[in-house]
Amino acid sequence: MKIAKLAFGLICLAILASNIVTMSRWSEARGVYDDICYLRQAHLFQRLGVGGLNxxxxxxxxxxxxxxxxxxxxAEWSDQMRWPCHNPMPNGKIVMQYPPGTGFLLALxxxxxxxVPLYVAASLIVCGLALSGIAMARTLPSVVVAGLFGALTVYLMINPAKASYSVAPTMALCAVTGFLTALWLSRDKRSVLLIALIGLLLGASVNFRLPNTLLAAGYFLFLGIPFLWTRSLATFVQGLGFGAGVIVGMMPTLIAQAINAGxxxxxxxxxVDVVAPAFDLVVLGHYLRDMQFVLIVLAIGSTAWLLRVGEGSVRQVALVVAGNLAVNLVFFLSHPIFTSYYIVPIAMLSLWSVSFAWLMQQAAPLGREPASLEASSR
Incomplete structure (x- = not known):
């Protein structure tokens, strides 16, 4: 088994090295509007400090x-009204549409x-967690699954993460949050600080992409429904900590919207970017032919499997993931616009959470019972 762990670890590192070589050849002027808009935000931060939120x-x-x-x-570089990814506001300003997080990281x-440094840093985080998953595996089948999943996650930092600069940091945050989610639910006594940290990270992800707000949906459902049923103080405090973390994490975007949009x-x-929900068979067809479909099938399949065979904390992780998947898929599949990365964040957050929950259950001391929601509420 040690040989298998070593082999899969080397595979992940080899993919990482190949990715870094490929990334080193990337141009920052590849003709994509989103790219130069994120770079403009970074330039504003470097020139104006916190004033770059404007x-x-x-x-x-x-x-x-x-x-x-x-x-x-x-062609229309001199006409500010025609600048890509900028919109006129009721207050008379013409401002950039994206939240400030991606530009802030680029400004570092x-x-x-x-x-390139942003993508390398995000890839190192993802690869580190992939290697951690391989190290945690306790059986040969789990080593194989963790190794294959780890290799896939590292590869995804090139495709589809290259499609938008906002995807790379989102992928890294999803990996960390997935690990912390499994850790939070695997403990006999659930830490309010840990769930607040999870909320903080999910809130921070909104600073990269506004739709990342939906990544917190499953957690709110998991914490909110039991509270309405039991009125437990412990559950209320957990929910309060999570909600406060989300709001604090989102604060840069909220401040930026106050400055720019009033x-x-x-x-x-x-x-033109705010469209009403509508199921479009053409858009659904795009998803079916895209790599995102494979990731969603893996996320749904692994979650359903854990709901069926998991016990205690593992099943509770699956419940959080199931709620998250349901809300996000309803939104994106009814969103009549397709891109190659819309569903990737929820798929990766789900897969990381399920993977680490399964591995932590294997690594638990023999005879220890998984934590239960009832026990954590006492």
Whole structure:
């Protein structure tokens, strides 16, 4: 079994090394509008500090974004009303539509060399957790499953994570949150600080992509429904800690929306981007032919399997994941727009949570009973 662990560990490291070599050749001017918009946010943070939360086009007095538009041969670079991923607000500002988290992380690295370090850092986090899963495995089948899953997660940092700069940090946060979710539910006495940390990370993920708000849905259902049923103080405190963590994590986006759109709850997206739910067979067909379909099948299959055979804390992890999957799939599959990464965050959060729950159950001391919700509420 040690040989199998070593072999899969080396496979994950080999994929990581290959990814880093590939990433080192990436250009920051590949002609994608989203890319230069995230880089503009990073430039604002580097130039203005916290003032970079204000993305008003009037702050482009150094002509940074105009230069980026010229690099990708954008014909209407001089017309700010036509700038990509910027929208006019009721307050008269023309602001960037994206939340500030991705730009903030890019700003941590030197201008001109920002994207590759961000992806390498996120890949190292994902690979580290993949190796941890392999190390935790206690049987040969579990080593094989953990090894294959680990190799897949590292590979995904190239495809589809390259599709948007916001996906790489989201993938890393999903991996960490999945581990912490399994850890939180596997303990005999559940820590309020741990669930608050999970909430903080999920809230922070909203700073990369606004739809990441839905990643917290399953946790709210898991904590809220038992509270309504039992009115337990312990369950209330857990829910309060989680909710507070989510709000604190989202605070940069709420502040940015207040500055740019006039209210913390006002969106900076244009009306063309805010579409009503509608099932579209063409969009559903795109998902069926995409890698996302494979990930969702794996997430649903592994969750259903744990619901069937899992006990105690493992089943409770599966319940959290099942609620999360249901809410997110209803939203995205009824969203009449397709991209190659929309469903990836919920799929990866689900798979990481289920994987670590299964591995932690194997690693539990012999004779120890898994934690139960009833016991944690006493």
């Amino acid at each position: 993305t008003n086009v009037a702050l482009d007095y150094d002509h940074y974004f105009e230069g980026k538009l010229k690099e990708i041969a954008f 690295f030197p201008e001109g060399h920002q994207v 209210s913390p709850l006002a969106t900076t997206y244009g009306s």
